[in-house]
Amino acid sequence: MTGVALLGLLLATAGGLAYGRQRFPVAFWLLFGLPLAWGRFLSTYGSTMVACGLAVPPSRARALAGWAVGRREARPVPPRIRRLGGSLTGLRVRLRLPGGLEPADVTAASSRLRHAWGVHAVHVVELGPGVVELRMTGYDVLRDVRMPRRLPSGPMVVPVALRDDGTAFVRNYREIPHALTLGANQSGKSVYQRNLIMNLARLPVALVGIDCKGGVEQIPYAARLSALATDREQAAELLDALVGEMEHRFALLKECQRTALDSPDEEVASDIWGLPAYVRPVPVVVLVDEVAELFLSATKKDEERRDRMVANLIRLAQRARAVGIYLEICGQRFGVELGKGAATLRSQLSGRVVHRVNKQTAEVGLGDISSEATTAATAIARDRVGVAVAGDASGGWSHIRTPLVSIAETAAVCRAHAHLVPDLPALDRHRPSARGEEDGPAEPGPFPRPRSGPE
Ligand SMILES: Nc1ncnc2c1ncn2[C@@H]1O[C@H](COP(=O)(O)OP(=O)(O)OP(=O)(O)O)[C@@H](O)[C@H]1O
Incomplete structure (x- = not known):
């Protein structure tokens, strides 16, 4: 009996979560998606970058330092994280690319990164030489458009x-x-x-x-x-x-x-x-x-x-x-x-x-x-x-x-x-x-009657 009740509770929770995700994507993202995505990102960053081919062999100095502390194999080096941030729509991560990687490499791996971190999409934007920003969205932001609160401004x-x-x-x-x-x-x-x-x-x-x-x-x-x-x-x-x-x-x-x-x-x-x-x-x-x-x-x-x-x-x-x-x-x-x-x-x-x-x-x-x-x-x-x-x-x-x-x-x-x-x-x-068009279109006249054709 307790088992049936527990199963019911579990199914109801899963159903509620799925419904909530569809109807209230922003709330769902903030409550569940954001902490989960952070957790997943931070705990798997290094291994994901290596698995996606976004890490380079270490420099000789780094390899030597690793050997000095008793590491037998030199670990590949992923891009350094410069800045982390979360928003109503997803995560933002700024990366400094190591020598040997270019923004196109990260763009090519964006679909793999998306699956690894369980987010809706990963967009790669080049901010400057060797610096890219990963803009990850937690849900389909184009389904129900809400413009960001802070908008760019300027004369035109x-x-x-x-x-x-x-x-x-x-x-x-x-x-x-x-x-x-x-x-x-x-x-x-x-x-x-x-x-x-x-x-x-x-x-x-x-x-x-x-x-x-x-x-x-x-x-x-x-x-x-x-x-x-x-x-x-x-x-x-x-x-x-x-x-x-x-x-x-x-x-x-x-x-x-x-x-x-x-x-x-x-x-x-x-x-x-x-x-x-x-x-x-x-x-x-x-x-x-x-x-x-x-x-x-x-x-x-x-x-x-x-x-x-x-x-x-x-x-x-x-x-x-x-x-x-x-x-x-x-x-x-x-x-x-x-x-x-x-x-x-x-x-x-x-x-x-x-x-x-x-x-x-x-x-x-x-x-x-x-x-x-x-x-x-x-x-x-x-x-x-x-x-x-x-x-x-x-x-x-x-x-x-x-x-x-x-x-x-x-x-x-x-x-x-x-x-x-x-x-x-x-x-x-x-x-x-x-x-004379300031007040909108003129009132339409009556529709012309169709001419009666041969019976
Ligand atoms: N951004 C949007 N979000 C949600 N619905 C939209 C959006 N844009 C258009 N629609 C829906 O699609 C309908 C048609 O859009 P719209 O009149 O802009 O098309 P159109 O390309 O100008 O068509 P036409 O060439 O026939 O004038 C709108 O009445 C609206 O209901």
Whole structure:
């Protein structure tokens, strides 16, 4: 009888733990996972590193010292632990690699380390020459996204999503000025853009929207937009105005450089960030939703407009970084099928975020970054909406997922920060209020009745 009761208790405990692990991964990790993982890590560190091929033969001096204390065999030397830390998502261990090991060796062994220490994943980040950080996650942090409490900040730094190593994925416009976001239908592109808009809305920047699907994606955020184009005609005019603004800013930059050259104390600025705050123009982020719409052309007149828009986009992508105009381009695809100019424009967009896509689009988005990243993007499961592969020109990539935010939440943040819409006379004509779009889309009219066909 006692045995049956004990067995019942054991099964109930195991069931409770399994349920708790699924429902409350953070609490489970802190209560059970963290102490267990520490215990396992500290007690098996040396032997695990040797078993995973991450230890080197000892130096002659060390071997001699071992022999002097009566050790017959010289033990291999694992990387020295520099720093240990725990967090809400996992463990962090900083290692100094001994001569003969390189970060790629540790990366290659990450899957073996993960199994040895019983953690969800081990990510290896190179911090400097010979120093790596092991970021171990105790559970799948992308299942229920919670952004870290302490986020990186800076003049044009925007946290957008969570990386699979538990750190924040940020868009740093001064480091990576232009980016491309790709994804199939219902893969999470709009939620990604929403996170961007919501975080950019709080900064002193001008936001410009180009949404040629009638503005369905961007009209809700009109209160915070300095300009909005909802069809191709408006987009063409808006891009002309943006190129005009870029030229005007270059003229200002040159003027400031001339003054600086004349006065020996002044530093010569190479971009707007080197200018004193009182003359520095406000940064502009141009958000293009569904870029393929801009590349469409049905008639000869359309074709001219399309070529003008594409040429303007390429000009902005090639030169506008120095004057604080940044491009954030989004679409379902961006291959050669879009025609002339697509490949040139794409090559200028160094930030890449690719949601679930087919093999061809993954190649387009990540092929020039890394073949592993391309494979990872095609492997994103259909039920992992919002998960994407983020890569940059340095060849680094990681899985990311945005927090799920609604249109209403984003629109509320935009309304609350409407006072931050800067004064930009060049874009006045394109302001949503000038077009009567500030209050959201107009009421839809009645649906047309289907024409009755022959009985
Ligand atoms: N990060 C996320 N976390 C959880 N769910 C998400 C996330 N991103 C998107 N989703 C879910 O997927 C749905 C589709 O996302 P979204 O509208 O962003 O896709 P999309 O790629 O823009 O689609 P479309 O191309 O059809 O406009 C959302 O309504 C939301 O329920």
